[in-house]
Every structure is written in C-alpha cells, then in structure tokens.
Amino acid sequence: RRTAIPGQSATSRAGLGAGGNVVDNKEQSLVLASYIMYPAHHGICEVYKDYIFGETAGKGSFGKVQLVTNKKTGARRACKSIGIQSPDQWELIKAEIELLKALNHPNIMKLYETYQDGYTIYLIIELCHGGPLFDRIVQHYEKLRSPITEEQVSHWMRQILSACAYCHERGVVHRDLKPENILFVDSSPDSPIKVIDFGLSDTMQRLRETAKEVKEKRGGVGGAVARLLPSFNGRHIIPWYVRRVRMQRAGTPHYMAPEMIRGDYDERCDLFAVGIIMYQLLSGIHPFYVPGLDNEETVKSKILTVDPPTTGEEWQCVTSQAKDLVRKLIVKNPKKRLSAAQALEHPWFQFMQGRQAKPSQLTASVFEGLRNWQNQNRLKQAVLQLLAKELNETDILELRKKFEALDQKGDGTITIDELKESMHNAGYKVIESELAAIVDSIDAQHQGFIGYNEFISALLLRRMTLQEEQLREVFNKFDVRGEGCLTMESLRKALKGSRYGQLTDEELKLIFAEVDKNNDGYVDFYEFCDLMTS
Template sequence: MGCCNAITKFQEEQATGEIKIETNLEGAKPFQRRDVRNKTVIRIVTRQMIKCIEGHVADYYEIKEIIGEGAYGCVRRVVHKATGVEKAMKTIMKSFVKLSEVKNMLLEVDILRKLDHPNIIKITEVIQDNRCYHIVTELFYGGELFDKIVELKNFKEKQAARYMHQIISAVSYCHSHGVLHRDLKPENLLLVDESKNSPLKVIDFGISRLTSNSFSPARRYGQPHYTAPEVFNNMFTEKSDLWSCGVILYVMLCGYLPFLGSKESDTIRQIANREIDFPDKEWSKVSQDAKDLTGLILNKDPNKRPMAKEIMMHPWIQSNMNGLCHKIRLDSVKNLISFRSQEKIQHATFEFIISHLSTQQELKELQNAFMILDVNGDGKLSREEIMEGIEKVRFTKYFDIERIIEECDADGSDFIDYSEFLTAAMDWRGTLSKKKLQSAFKTFDINGDGKIDINELKEMIPGLSDEDYLEIMREADKNHDEAIDYEEFEKICMNLNKFVAEV
C-alpha cells in the first residue's frame, strides 16, 4: 500500500524528530482540573484518522461533475455511497507528478489531518489506484472569495472585517502548530455556501511547510501579487503569511491589488520598493481604522508587521465583531453543558462522525457558535471564553464549568478544541444515523473482519494502559469473543442517555 506506507513514513519521521508539529498553547490559560492527579486523561483523536485505501474510487463514491481543474488533475463532487454525504475529491494523475511532488501531497495530507479549525478545510481519506491519487475533502458550495470580490468590486467593511477575522484566526492557528501556508490568496479561500454571511475555509496546503523543517527554501510559486517582499530575498516566516493576508484585506476593501505592474518583474519591483498607497477615489470611503490596519500589515519590514494576535485585537476588527453573541443558539450551549461521555467508544465514534461523515449543513450553526465563542480567535475555547459565552446567551440555570471541561476535553489539551466542541454541542438525538455508524465501524475495523479487536481498539483510542483497554473491551464485549462486533458497537453508540443528560 504505497500511499499508506508513505504517510506512515512521515509519521515515523515525526517520531524521530525529522518532522515535527507542536501545539503551542501560549496566549490563553489552560483549565485547572479538579483531582488532576487521580484523573486518567483518555486521549480521543479520531478526527486525525485518515483512511488510506488501495482500490477503485467507484466502489466507495458516486463520481459527479468536475468543479475545479489544476495542473495535475481535477476536483470533482462525489457522493459517499454508504452515507449519502457529498464530498470534494481531488484527483492527481501519477504520470503527471514527480516524486518530490508526491511527497508534497503526502505532507499536505499529514499536515491537514492534524489541523482542527473551523476555517481550515478538513481531509477525510486518500484512495490510490494504478493511475491516480484521490484526496477526499469537505465540499463547499459558495465558490472562491476571488469570485465574490470580482462580483461585488469591494466589500462592506463589516463583512470584510469578519472575513479577515476568520482568515487571521486560521493562519494564526496554523502558525501555532508550526505550519506555514505560503500560498494565501483569494483563490485559496472558499465560501462554505452561498449565504450572505457564509464562513470561509482556507484550502490548498500543497506547498505548506513545517517551521521545524530547516530545509524549507522560500521558493516562489505562481504569480507574485500576494508574495511578501522578503520572500524575493529567500526568506519566508510567519510574517510573510500575514503580508499575504494584508494584500487580501486591501483587495477586499477597494477591489484591486496594491501592487500590479505591466509584467511580473514590474510587480516584483513594486512590492520590493514602492510604499503602499491609498488612492482617494476608492479609499476616501474607507474608515481610518481600516486603512490603519491595512498599512500596518503591509509594512515592508517583517519585524514591524503586527503579530496575528495583534491583528485580531485591532480596533477595526473588534468593533466589527461586536453584536455577534446573539447569534449563538441556546440549544448548542445547552448541549455543551449537558454533555456526558461515559462510554469512550461512543465518544470516539461521535468525534469521527463529526470530522468525517457530517455535512456542512449539519455543522453550520455549531461552527458559527464556536467562532463567536472563540473571542481571541486562537481556534480553541478557554474556560473564560466558555463562561462568557454562556453568560451572553443568558443561560440562568446552574452549570459546573469544571465538569464541562473534564467531559468535553477529549485530547487532554486543557482547552476545548473545534471538533470537541462540535461533538459535545451536536444534537445527537436528531442527527445520528445507522448509516453513519456503519461507516465509522468499517473505518475502525482495520482488517475488515467485521470486528474491532484489542489492537484496533488501541488505534481508535490511543494512549491507554493495557489494563484500560481490557476494561473497555470487557464492558463492550457482551458475547465474550474478545472483540466488538457491529451489534455490540451499535448498542453502545445508540445509548444516548449516557452521552447527554437533561439540563
């Protein structure tokens, strides 16, 4: 299984320190757990599970129309046969790519499976046949931000600020996990749907790099219009990504690029030498705060550019984000408060369904709630953010914040991450289906024998002691055959009384 082996190799390189992704929790205080010395933190990270299959795509998906094309292949809409969930599938012809580009593709898969943020595209599986690699991801219906800019010429400031908040939040999250995107532009920002306030998703991590990888040259790709000046001198840092965000902001506010020559060399010369300007014809209608932030980000000296967290706290961003708290649905807050997770198999399964088998329509309201609660935009919820959000929706009944943390924080990070929030806040009584359970079971049943054995359980819920795994198996294995068959699995997952409690 070549594709799977290559991804496994990347995992091995991470383990030996050659490639490394670290979680930086700087910027917010972690939760203080009760009885922390006596509590066993069970790490549930099924959102990171990416199936790598050798076989025919048509066995798993109905292949629909082409929705995009690139240098090495195309992107199609596909429908998962088992669940009916629509996805996007990027197909890359093996004959068109060099070995180095295959490695880039596999690194993109490895990077994306670790990123868990409401404004970053999620990958679900990779299928390989004799001719192609097929990368399956979320499907979005709203088109590129680039097309929206062309259509509107320029955005109203409130809309531009809210998009900017999402972009910077995603980029900051990438940087905190040691990832440089390196190709931020409106074409790589997709709208989830066609609604007026559709959220954005950052896509195309094909040339992304890890900051711990010292062999990451500042090579330029494509057109230079969104490229930071220092990149032309072989230097790419986090601030270079932020410059690209500044160009995107400039375009959103006025409808044209800040640096545009008659040919590529002229554009590069302008980026390197000409100071940013704001022509009165378009910019006289733009607020001073918006111009101030744009100018700060497009400072040619990367050392003088603001950090992502400074951009997030700029008065222009903050003033335009005010008034969103009323859009949090009380139901999602009630579900979060009443969340129970006594069955770890059930919790792991629901997190997998959220990350791999749920539609954008099912997640939209919860995604919106998470982004509103995440006041500092770091892609995770702190204790203070949760308490503030609950107070904003005027939830008057008693709630135990420490219990919420202990129940929802599945990976032991001391924050509630995006997928953890979705898992806890989802109305499972109304959305859980047997089709999704069957599809999840097939993923956990790695060898395809119709059962989850002790080794597959370890893959499903990593990091426990042998005694813990035996205890979980004993509780689930009702027919005592030393494995969990589908009937036993379904009984655990359909027992929603253990998963949620009435508030």
C-alpha cells in the same frame, strides 16, 4: 503557544466534575488511530469502487478537482487527483496530507480520506460549491459596480485571520494565500469560508532546516570600496560579499511578501498576502498590479519599493480604522507587520461588528453538553469524534455558531478563560476547578484548550439524531477485517490513550465490557447502536 492550562502541571490537573466528583485524567477522551480518522486506501480503481465521479470543478498544473458522491452514504465531496511526476512531488503531497490531518479549524478545508492508484493520489476533501473569494470581488466591482460593505469584509477577514492565527501558532506557514485559495461553502451571502490548497504550506522548522547559506555581492559604497581595494593571497581587505540565509520561495508573485521575494521569511509573509486581499476587498484594486501594464517582474519590484495609497475615489467611503489595518498588514518590514493574533484584536473588528454572536445565544444546554462529555463511554466519545469530522458544514451550522461565539479571540480554539467569560455573560454559574475538568476531559490532545472538532463531538447528540447508515459506516471503519463485529484486538488498534500512549489491558477491558452486553467477547452492530443511542 498554549500547550497547557496556565498555573497547572500535567500531573495536578484533575478537577471537579458535576456533583463535585474528582475527574481522573486517565478518563479523558481517546484519540482515534490515523487509519480510522483518515483512511488511506491503496489499489487499482479503489476510489471508483467507493465514489461516483461527477463534473470537473477545476484544473491546474497539479491535476484536477471533481465532484464525487460516496456510493454507501450519499455524502457529496470533492476529489483532488494529483499525478505524481517525481519523488520531490510525492514528498510535497505527503506533507500536504499530514498538514491537513493535523489542522482542525472551522475555516480550514477538511480532509476525509486518501487513495493511491499507481502514480496518482486522490484526496477526498470537503466540498465547497460557493466559489472562490476572487469571484465575489469580480461580481461586486466589475459586474455590479458596487463596493463590498465593510461589515461583509470584516466578516470574511475575521475568518481568514482566524485560520492564519491557528496555523501560525502551530508553526505552519501557508505561503500561497490569495482570493482563489479561499472558498465559500455555499452561495449564500453569509456562507462560511474555507482556506484551501496547502500544497505549498510547510512548517517553519522544516523551512529553516532546508534553508541554504549563499554569498551575495555587498551593495552600496561599502561594496564598491571593497571591490576596488587590492587582495592578498586571494583575500580581499574588506570582504566584497555578505553571507545570507536563503529559504525556498513559494507562492503566487502577486501576493508575495517582500521578504519572500528576498528568500528570508517567517509566518508573517502570510499576513502581507492577507493585507493585499483586504486591500482588494475594500477598493476592488490590487495594490501592486495594473492589468495590461504590469508583469511578474514589475509586480515584484512594486512590492519591494512602492507603498500603496489608501486615498482616492475608491477609498472615500472606507473608515479610517479599516485603512489603518490594511496599512499595518502590507507594511514591508515584517517586524513591524501585525501578526494574525494582533490583527484580530484591531479596533476595526470591534467597531464593525464586535462579537459575532450575543451571549444570549449561549444557552445552558451548551455548557451542560460540555460538562456531560466526561460521563460518556470512552468508545462512544471516540465514535463521536469521527462522526463530527465526517459531517458536512450544513449539518453543524448551529454548533459552528456556538463555537465562534465562545472563541472570543477568534483563533479557532476555546480556552478556559474564554469559556469562563462566556458562561458568566450567559448567567451560568460554575466554579473554576470544574471548568478545568470540563476542558481537560474534552481536550484529547493535551493542548490546553477545546478544538473545533472536539467541541462539535461533545455537543453532537444534542443537535441531531444519528441514522443507521451513519452508524453502519462508522462501525465498518472500526471493523477493518470485515468480520461483522468488533473485538478487543480491533479496538486496541483503533484507540489510543489521549496522553498516556497505548491503552492498558485493564482500561481496554473496562471500555469493552460496557459495550459487550452479552459478554460473548464480541461487539456486534446492534450492541454498537445501543451504545450510541443510549
């Protein structure tokens, strides 16, 4: 897991900035407190005070999803409302919220804020109005009677695998990947996709901690012999049972991996589901389910015993590389199954599309924007992090393409090596120590790479002009008491040092002094605007 820059210790990673100046680690980006980035509201009808509710987009056993509009900003979102039926369900909801807060990836649905009204939880999430992947499969194979091109399939698969690789590197298993849980941002053919519904997701650490040991009858000849032999004082000569670890099963039976059915799995169970999805995209057929013939039990039986074919009329026009990747994803032995990172390196992706963006698209302005981040006021950096998270996908489409071009491995992060190669390909010269300083200054979480939201934050002001209503909304989030100004104390609560814990009084005074132009001990909205537009 990449948690540090290779070859450098945490205490020796100061680097050279623009002009050869030493960049001190203490001047890195700040981390915003959770209540600023992901506000949690409590109270009767609070959500209805802030949002206008529109049509219902979907219903399920969990509750429903409705289209909503923020009354102050006009931002269109989706609202997932969940009725709490039991303490166990409340724990699941809390786990989903914490996971969504922690996951920062271009192909994972964003969480904006939460509301609790009695026994109902409202999650304000990213609006994806392009429909699920399932609908596009149906559109092509049942309505148009036309297969989906491999170019298109590879574009979608790369995004799905990227989200998986990102989650798995952080120990998170989705456990319910299926076409219905993959949404398009809009209806365009090249729309970005978002993996949704982390309600059944969990960390491998927690799943192992809650696993149970069970006794199962020994099968085969050994089991038969053990049961025939006599016992002495209640003990069999050969134990007729074996002890196994059983983890909680989860997900949709039609997309369960064999090891999930058996109850002993890890993150590669997600890759089996991804393999089924790819099989459907290329052939229009589910590999283990025939409508009208199969039920839940027969599907599970097939998953455990049947090897789906990649021959026949549906596969005649599919390349051998695509077939090879499908087979390596739906292999029954998880130890032989490709990981998400390995799948992204499969020759099929290079054969079909190569890199998604040409080096020429990465202009000097991108690298200058990343380099100049360390020169920004630290409060301004924190505000830009919040603004980047709040923006809709359409607002940052070009920046997203730049990020994907730099993210050569497709795992949702940008490392020093990836940045170095991209800059070299674009003809942009930079020394390696300066690259380390650039990444270090942007990498607020001390992970050894630039994350998606951090990248958008660093380049945001080069791509758009901030509107007064946007700034007012952000200002109000910092001004939690509604005093009309920011104080040293309000900033102390809102800002955290990136890797040194809480800010010291000296650090806080320096940050505040840069913004408090008239030295009256308060930062009003106009001083705040001056900071953000300077």
